[in-house]
Amino acid sequence: MEHYLTLIQLLDSTVRLATPLLLACLAGLYSERAGIFDIGLEGKMLAAAFFSAAVAAITGSVWIGLLAGIAASLVLSAIHGVASITFRGNQLISxxxxxFLAAGMTVLIAQAWFKQGGRTPSLMGGARFEPITLPFAEALRDVPILGPLYYELISGHSILVYVAFAAVPFTWWLLFRTRFGLRLRAVGENPAAVDTAGVSVVGLRFAAVGICGILCGIAGAYLSTALQAGFVKDMSAGRGFIALAALIFAKWRPWHALYATFLFGLFGALETRPDVIEAVIGMKVQGQLLSALPYIMTVIILAGFVGKAIPPRAGGEPYVKER
Amino acid sequence: MEVMPKWAEVILVPLISLLLAAILSALVILAIGEDPIAAVKLMVTGALGSSYGWGYTLYYATNFMFTGLAVSVAFHARLFNIGGEGQAALGGLGVALACLYIDWPHWSLALIGAAVAAGLFGAAWAAIPAWLQAKRGSHIVITTIMFNFIAASLLNYVLVNVLRPKGSMDPASARFSDTVHLPTLHEMLAPIGINFSKSAPANVSLLVAVAACIFVWFLIWRTRLGYEIRSFGQSESAARYAGIQPFKIIMVTMMISGALAGMMAINNVMGEAERLVLNSVEGAGFIGIAVALMGRSHPFGVFIAAILFGFLYQGGAELALWTAIPRELIVVIQALVILFTGALDNMVRMPLERMFLAISKRGEG
Structure with missing residues (x-):
């Protein structure tokens, strides 16, 4: 029973850590499926984290904060879109x-607004996303096995966690069961064909980059208003790149994105519980190895040693209409 | 089709991009309630107004020359090496091992030995992503990003568990011995009667960086290998048709690039800190991207851009010291430079091309 509770706790923190990765990973999925590489997930998350915390701190409403975070992320998406779609610039450089823009601007503005060394004030009450207790969680708490599972693991997260998990089937449905999804995927594989069919390549790609911005916005807002209570400098801490790694690991598929981010979230959760690792596999594992593991695994997947990851064919290439 | 004269391509386009970045930076300073003109004045006096300021400016510039050259060399083969940060970190490990475990008789020999070690470590760290790109088709940008993180974890491990002296809490190596101390500009210039600031970290590595600029220029434009690198970058299929092996070019280019990034460590690890600390690179690997883009991947351009960024870095530190503007302003400027000279290049170029086309038509008609 004690082991069972430890496991539940571990999975609980896995869910918390996987949520921002999942949202950012799905964000990248839309963008890259439409043929726009996005290594700016990190920056968009960071900008959204700051603006949601800042606006939530000023207005006292986390929902207005969330909107501000999404708006900030969308502004960066627009820059990426203009640079890489309109002006056909290099998507990676953009x-x-x-x-960098996000890393610098967040601290600059945080300092100008709050003068607390690049952080926002701590968020309290309505300025934060509080955990939600699902129906009957209290009543079922004492039921053996299932009670703790429902009360500790499934119930008791902020609303954004449930949004993130719901976004997985929704993304699958949107991409693989609707006309918009078919076109979006086509524009990442063969934009010329989409163009020939009379559908706007530019429009579709901007739509994808926009969706990417919204999801990164939610991911960032989750970081500063749900996972933590306020913004601190560089708080995205490489999560955007882990999400990118998860996207490759998932081979650009929504359900696999869930599994990949959950796995990487578990690594994160294990990093804080070295005692659990030692008890399970009987030896010490260095924390540094765990933090490097997502990247190492991604490199191995990329190298095609364990099933080859093939990105969308037109990814990274600006589309030039034939004249 | 060449619509623009060469001088416009080389000078006008970067200058306009830089101007746009400068205007936006000024607006940012205004927006946070500070005075941009006073800020520029402070930066100029802080970074260029004394030999102390110059000493820091040149110290930073030395770092950026190495990382800028690293990115440039890869750019010539149309490879985007984002991994300068990790390669420079590994270079630092090479320098530390060379300085800690080999008993050097004189600093000059130590410099050569450490530079070789730094280059080898950096090259090895770049060789893995290069091999994966050449043999397995893994995208080099993604793998080099991943290798930055892996390098950070590796260095963290090595510093905490291996190189940290017994009893020390600080995740850093022991101090290097005095014999491997590199002469600073103060020590180099004093014999010829020039009084350079004693406390500035600029050192003899600056000369190595300048030599590296000349070496890269010679390599890219005066050797057979350089020609092959450039043709591969222009058109892989044409290069392949001409008998150039893509595998060889990708490997060699990336290893030269990694070696250059790694050699940065002779400046920051051996010249300044004189021990290996956590996160010794401090983002210089990424600034190399901005430097290479601004310098149009030409060693002379890189040299100028590196000094400009050295000025920005030192000036930014002074700003943070004397005003309410945080150091991160430099990160914003860096972002804007990358944006305008890199991603939004066409935005600047298209209207200019149209203008020059109109002028040349008028000339004919």
């Missing part, structure tokens, strides 16, 4: 620029 992503790098966006990451």
């Amino acid at each position: 992503g790098v620029a966006i990451n």
Whole structure:
């Protein structure tokens, strides 16, 4: 029973850590499926984390904060779109620029607004996403096995966690069961064919980049208003790149994105519980190895040693209409 | 089709991009309630107004020359090496091992040995992504990003568990011995009667960086290998048709690139800190991207851009010291430079091309 509770706790923190990765990973999925590489997930998350926390702190409403975070992320998406779709610039370089822009601007504005060394004030009450207790959670708490599972693991997360998990089947449905999804995937594989069919390549790609912005916005808002209570400098801490790694690991598929981010979330959760690892596999594992594991695994997957990851064919290539 | 004269391509386009970045930066400073003109004045006096300021500017510039050259060399083969950060970190490990475990008789020999070690470590760290790109088709941008993180974890491990002296809490190596101390500009210039600031970290590595610029220029434009790298970058299929092996070019280019990034460590690890600390690179690997883009991947351009960024870095530190503007302003400027000279290049170029086309038509008609 004690082991069971430890497991539930571990999975609970896995869910918390996997949520921002999942949202960012799905964000990247839309963008890359439409043929726009996005290594600026990190920057968009960071900008959204700051603006949601800042606006939530000022207005006292986390929902207005969330909207502000999404708006900030969308502005960066728009820059990425203009640079890589309209002006057919290098998508990778644009992503790098966006990451730096967010890293610098968040601290600059945080300092100008709050003068607390690049952080926002701590969020309290309505300025944070509080955990939700699902129906009957209290009543079922004492039921053996299933009670703790429902009360500790499934219930008691913030609304954004449930949004993230719901986004997985929704993304699958949107991409693989609707006309918009078919076109979006086609524009990442063969934009010329989409163009010939009379559908706007530019429009579709902007739509994908926009969806990516919204999801990164939610991911960022989750970081600063649900996972933690306020913004601190560089708080995205490489999560955008882990999400990118998860996207490759998932081979650009929504359900696999869920599994990949859950796995990487578990690594994160294990990093804080070295005692559990030692008890399970009987030896010590260095924390540094665990933090490097998502990247190492992604490199192995990319190398095609364990099933080859093939990105969308037109990814990274600006589309030039034939004249 | 060449619509623009060469001078416009080389000078006008980067200058306009830079101007746009500068205007936006000024607006940012205004928006946070500070005075941009006072800020520029402070930066100029802080970074260029004394030999102390110059010493820091040149110290930073030395780092950026190495990382800028690293990105440039890869750009010539149309490879985007984002991994300068990790390669420079590994270079630092190479320098630390060379300085800690080999008993050097003189600093000059130590410099050569450490530079070789740094280059080898950096090259090895770049060789894995290069091999994966050449043999397995893994995208080099993604793998080099992943290798930055892996390098950070590796260095964290090595510093905490291996190189940390007994009894020390600080995740850093022991101090290097005094014999491997590199002469600073103060020590180099004093014999010829120039009084350079004693406390500035600029050192003899600056000369190595300048030599590296010349070496890269010679390599890219004066050797057979350089020609092959450039043709591969222009058109892989044409290069293949001409008998150039893509595998060889990708490997060699990336290893030269990694070695250059790694060699940065002779400046920051050996010249300044004189021990290996956590996160010794401090983002210089990423600034190399901005430097290479601004310098149009030409060693001379890289040299100028590196000094400009050195100025921005030192000036930014002074700003943070004397005003309410945080150091992160430099990160914003860096982002804008990358954005305008890299991603939004066409935005600047298209209207200019149209203008020059109109002028040349008028000339004919």
